[in-house]
Amino acid sequence: MNRASLSTLAAAAGALLIVMVRAGEVETGSASHGREIYDKSGCVRCHAASIAEDRSEGGPVRAGHPLEGAAYRGTWWNGRITTDAAEASDFCRRTFLDPNNDEGFTTPERKALVLFMQELGSDYGISPLTLLRRDAGDVDLRDGNAGRGKDLYRRACLACHAAEDSDRADAELRKMAEALSPAQIAQVIRVGKGTMPFFQVDRLTATQVADIATYMESVKEAAASRR
Numbered sequence: 001m002n003r004a005s006l007s008t009l010a011a012a013a014g015a016l017l018i019v020m021v022r023a024g025e026v027e028t029g030s031a032s033h034g035r036e037i038y039d040k041s042g043c044v045r046c047h048a049a050s051i052a053e054d055r056s057e058g059g060p061v062r063a064g065h066p067l068e069g070a071a072y073r074g075t076w077w078n079g080r081i082t083t084d085a086a087e088a089s090d091f092c093r094r095t096f097l098d099p100n101n102d103e104g105f106t107t108p109e110r111k112a113l114v115l116f117m118q119e120l121g122s123d124y125g126i127s128p129l130t131l132l133r134r135d136a137g138d139v140d141l142r143d144g145n146a147g148r149g150k151d152l153y154r155r156a157c158l159a160c161h162a163a164e165d166s167d168r169a170d171a172e173l174r175k176m177a178e179a180l181s182p183a184q185i186a187q188v189i190r191v192g193k194g195t196m197p198f199f200q201v202d203r204l205t206a207t208q209v210a211d212i213a214t215y216m217e218s219v220k221e222a223a224a225s226r227r
Helices: 003-024 031-040 085-097 107-120 146-156 166-179 182-191 206-225
Strands: none
Touching: 031 107, 085 107, 146 206, 166 206, 182 206
């Protein structure tokens, strides 16, 4: 093969490589960009993307409602009226994900999140979901079961409490269990604390809250018995 042919072949290979790289890029401000933000910024910990995912048996129990239909819901946070799902996204980011960030999402990121949510569909509806921040007065701790609570803690709590490091997760669980009574744990689950979101009544039932509190009390008792 002569030098000219080699040069032509190299140029073609280079052009193909550029096309392949560009094909793998996510366009800023696109729905795909919104999916990337959802996956990487922490939104996924509190919101399933779809209704089916949210209702998957044995799957994560998230504090927030699924994002399917969110762009068309019209209200959020105790009935606050808005037509801008990006405003709700900004509120969540500043409240739960990064409270020290005063800038919030950029304009392209806001657009990307709205397009992503619109792409998910509107099945969860035009009928608004209202967040009911109710205290733990409905929780009867006598109904709690530590075995069920252990599984619920894994599904509802572990994603935000050092899930990536099992030793750290165990230490954090013991620390929380020793610092709070079962009644205080139930209250924190229901109304939230700091950057921790609250689990309203349609996310965790009263019995499920009691289960988690009972499990955490059993962890405290087990740690005390080993001393």
